[in-house]
Amino acid sequence: MNPITATAATTHGWIFDIQRFCIHDGPGIRTTVFMKGCPLSCLWCHNPESRRQQFELAFYLSKCIHCGHCLQVCTKGAIRGDDARIDRERCTMCGRCADQCPGEALRMIGHKESVADVLAVVMRDQPFYETSGGGVTLSGGEPLYQHEFTHQLLTACKRQGLHTAIETSGGAAWERLDAIRSSVDLFLYDLKAINPEKHRQQCGVDNALILANAKRLSATGAEILFRTPIIPGFNDAEDDLRLLSEFLLQLPNPHRLELMPYHRIGSGKYEALGLTYPLPNVQAPADMDGYKAVLTQNGITCL
Amino acid sequence: MPVVSNIMLDITSTTMSALDCQALRMCGEYLASGYFEVPDASNLRRLARGLRRHFELAPLPEWHGDLLYPTGSADLPAMQSAIRFSYWSSLVVDTPTLEAKLRQLHDQSLNQAHETLYAAGQALQGFYRVGSSIPAEYGLGGAGYTHSIINYGRILREGLGGYTTRLEHYDQSCHDATKADFYAAMRDVLAGLTALCKRIQALVETAMAQTPYFRKNGTRLLKALRQAPQQPVRSFYEAIVATNLLWYIDGCDNLGRFDQDLWPYLEQALTFSSGGSVPDKTANESVRTEALELVRMLWRNIDANSGWNVAIGGSNGNGGPAYNELTAICLEAAVGRRRPNLALRVRRDMPDTIFDRTLDTIASGCGLPALYNDEGYTYHLPGIYGDMGEDRYHVAFGGCTETMVHGCSNVGSIDGGVNLLVVLDKTIKAHLVAANSFDDFITAFLADVRMTIAAIVACVNTDQRLKAACQPQPLRTLFVDDCLERGVEFNAGGARYNSGVINVGGIANVADALAVLRELVFTNKVNAERMLAALQVNYHGYEDVLQAVRGCPRFGNDDERVDSLAVTVARETFSAVRSHRTWRGDTPFEPACIMFVTYAGAGEIVGATPDGRHAAEPVADSIGPMQGRDMHGPTALLRSVCKLPLQQAIGTPVLNIRLGREILSTSEGREKVKALIRAYFAMGGMQIQATVIDQEVLRDAIAHPERHADLIVRIGGYSEYFNNLSSALKLSILERTEHC
Ligand code: SF4
């Protein structure tokens, strides 16, 4: 085994899903690797299972056939008879209940995979990348959270000649971004709010690093598509759009911006994980054209 | 040619006097009258004479002032007779019509006529029916229905006059009594067709005289009919008029390579209209617009008669690309239509403009066209027929999608089929408990499959022999090459290429079931007795077994654990089918996976199976996964399917996928669909067809059929109105996983 394959086999990362035929995260037909762990905690996060770098136990009440197996197998007394089912204080995430659950109502989310194994799955769709100009997208969570794994996976993909994209919030030390730069064809860079106060409130961290990284990355000439989720009542005021435009316009290179309408698809997952959905009353924006018009007028190329 | 022997022919050579024939004509039974006119001749000749009389005398469908004749639903070879001819069954007696006629004669006290018709009916009742020697359990998706494609291009080029000349030439150069009888029969057919053409001209003339309003179209039509199809056609309009008429004469079957046969005429018009040195864009545009209108009219006729296949695009005789403006017109005219069953032959170098048109038509929701891997078909067809020279480039399809060669083959339709779940059911009952290992079990199953296929083939070959003996096809003998040259009747093997299609159903279910047996039964997680008990009671009270079953790997998810089983089953089944040779052509049978409406029916007769399928539930659709079991998107599905030896199932391994409407609504989405299809073909996929319908629409259509009379879905090999389907089939279509 050459040293590179050896590390590919031994370096492991926490991932929670690999989705094939993704058609919205970069050019062509892609496979998206969803990784666990994220330094941010956005209120509207639609992948709450991606936040922690560890197992999550999810319980889907609608799938439960009330067979009672789980009550018997849990040695920690962490299974309750009620609709929430799991006493998360007691649960040690051993996974036994999910193993035995015939209804797939209890499910362990997250697993450690080696770079080589992930690459093998990704490579399955190579014929489709070839005809479509697609490739692989790393998403999450925040892929830079597990920067070593991410770095190796990207390098391995590049070695196979794949088009690579990474979806990032930019919330990582510059060195990490800099290290992967040469193995990334496209950055899908999230800008959630420019106003630092808002960012702190809504995403749990300061955005100074994110904005500084964006500038430095732009200066390197990297291919970046900025993406902003539109969360009605949070980051969609005129002032927000103005700040966003100003920020983009003062970057060293011109970049396009894609608006992502807020959706509630993730809300069921909160329940399954025993969490409370933080935005119970926000509705999906009825129409994106208004936002786009404002941004376009500000001189932004908006998708 | 093999000789038919030891077959009890159930045709009586009842002799009737000239007077009796007169009586039959009086009852409107022209075919029968001709048949009994030459009692001592061969069956072919008798039928040919019958057809001639029919074309000379039978009432014609009305002309409604259209640019084509006939139009709408019209059965030219049958027209109101009780004893009629059809391409799929040759001569048949329609009992209700016969009885009604007899009653009428009786009431009118026309005793002599009554007696004659009764005798004729009696004599011909026993005529061998297509597929009678194939038991229902071996008739998956068909039992000897006989699709074909007559050589439209040649008729357009030579005219019927050319056929007469060739006929006389062959006749003179042979000195053999059977051949003489054969050519006499062909002469009768041509005489009948000539009479028919004259009568149609007269009909149009009369209608024009009565309805001056019809003049404009009538004058044009008449002019065309005076030339075509008797003489070589000179213009695109004449070519369409002739094609339309011939298609009705042939019983509304397939057009084959329509865009190749008719392109020279359109090309000429387009070239002339661009006016040499001074191109005239408007004139050019109007030629195209008219061509589109004419093709639309033809498609309307095909739809009205539930006609079949038209294969467009692909390769020309030199192996180069054969896409032209008529290919695009064919696609455009199919927008929103249920038929014809449009088959687009896709080459790697197919122009993007054609691909875009294709997606437009698919996006219209009609499920058309189906897409074929041209390189795959043209490369693998000689595996059945041996060296074919340039003929391999003239692959086309009959019916749903049975693979044949344009204008020169007799492949029929699905001759018979094996329902693998029925076989598995038997193997389970006989061997599951006793089998020592999973390998033992699978060996027993494959042996049962081979045995079943041998039994099916025996029946099918008997049917092929009987068709030759009892069911001559005079029209096809004339129009399918090389029957005329060889002096051999169509069903007797006169065509240049002869084969038969054996259908295979339930591969995905069997693979899933085998995976379950391996993972659960042969590991003793669920022992054999318990599995049998669960199947016996349709999993009732065995919910835990069902849950465990659902946790096993499923075909369609790019999961090697089960895909490898599907590969074994498909490889063994296809090669078993191909190991048998057809009586008609001494060629291997073409295996196929075409489960059009039959996949619900195929499931109805099967009890619960180890793959978690409940009793009577439909089986998997064609070569694809069981409905709703593919969970990893279209790339995983296509990869699973491509592991199968698809090229072996040249009779067509049909794959249906469902696309979300959204993906076809943006140009990026469309590019991704194109890439998906191109990759599928690059990996060895042979055929794929897509339905674009929103899930909510289907749900609503199940609840409120009255609101969705026009909803068309793609199933198995062709498109059908959703409302025409059984409720089991509707549900299974709803379950088919929607991609992207
Ligand atoms: S084992 Fe699964 S299905 Fe059974 S009661 Fe527990 S959660 Fe429900």
Ligand code: SF4
């Ligand atoms: S994961 Fe383990 S500890 Fe947690 S509830 Fe399930 S069985 Fe109990």
